[in-house]
Amino acid sequence: MSMLLIKGTFRVPPRSKPDGDTIPFIPDNLADWKLVPGREPIAPAPDGRVSVRLEAVDALETHYEGAYGPEQHQPLDFAHRAANELLAWVGFASVDRHEDETVATIPESVPGFILTRGSDIYGRCVALVGRGAPPACSGYEVRVDEALLRKTANFHLISLGLAYPTFYAGFPRELREELTTASRAARAAKKGLWADEVDVTMKGAKITGMSSITAANGAVILPKLFRRLKEYLDLKPSEPLLNCFPTYLAGAGDEFRIVSERDGLVGLHRVVEVINGHTLRMTRQIEEIVFDEK
Structure with missing residues (x-):
């Protein structure tokens, strides 16, 4: 190129x-x-x-x-x-x-x-x-x-x-x-x-509030996911659970495709899951994703 x-x-x-x-x-x-x-x-x-x-x-x-x-x-x-x-x-x-x-x-x-x-x-x-x-x-x-x-x-x-x-x-x-x-x-x-116990994007991060991802000992996650989560927590500062986070991600409308697949996808909720209301993880490595340029 x-x-x-x-x-x-x-x-x-x-x-x-x-x-x-x-x-x-x-x-x-x-x-x-x-x-x-x-x-x-x-x-x-x-x-x-x-x-x-x-x-x-x-x-x-x-x-x-x-x-x-x-x-x-x-x-x-x-x-x-x-x-x-x-x-x-x-x-x-x-x-x-x-x-x-x-x-x-x-x-x-x-x-x-x-x-x-x-x-x-x-x-x-x-x-x-x-x-x-x-x-x-x-x-x-x-x-x-x-x-x-x-x-x-x-x-x-x-x-x-x-x-x-x-x-x-x-x-x-x-x-x-x-x-x-x-x-x-x-x-x-x-x-x-990628050292042991640093990035937990795929392993899963327990989220109990903003300090879970901002404190010195907080969870290290993909920055794009951090930005979406930070905005969600700003909107729901007193909400202890992440049950509505996938819906928020769907509304954010990030457009992307998986490199091994043909069809495009909309919304990071398709590659993110919430477990037991508190644990957040991605289900795809970031290098598998290609985002659309709006």
Whole structure:
């Protein structure tokens, strides 16, 4: 698949709170943002900076507000590990994380590039992230194959087990398969989130309230499932059971398909089950799912 290559620098501005699947990027030529396809145009900050969302990667949430309630986060240990690893991989020699979640880096910026197939419905640039000198000229389409994918931060985070592969329909099958292989290898080696007693998405998480998924010793689950569950708990803060959660998921209307099946599905309730009112688990590994791009 061909993607637009943009050369520039990664720069973490003062008072920012980067996480494990976004990184601030400024092109050398700010006009390159106008080349990014998508239904919503890229809207950079006054200095040209945009927080680039890593393609096919979902890291634990460090700050998620959602539609209804106050900002929440998942257990921060592995959320911070992913964020720090991303910054270190692109070339920041030092990452100083403060108590208020803001980050200072040394140096202030590092050179790199992104490979993007476009913006999402929120106007965010979704991309593969590369470090150092790019393999081609900025502003041109570049063929992205498995070899080039393996040189990206996206592949790196998944290969370490620090993030979940999360695929959307426009991402090519051969690249999905490469990341799936990397993720399964990390799981087999019990790296990162796949170490014993860390991720419980498939095993099942006992949910008794918001702290069950936000406290330091809370359940580590797929971020997409966390976001849906957080919004549900915001709506029903005094409800001790999850019996209505599948109905909520059906109403959310996530559209996806299972890679081994032909027909599309609507609603994550089709791959999520609630046991005894409190225990929540997914019935499919995340790499088996391809979400539609709305």
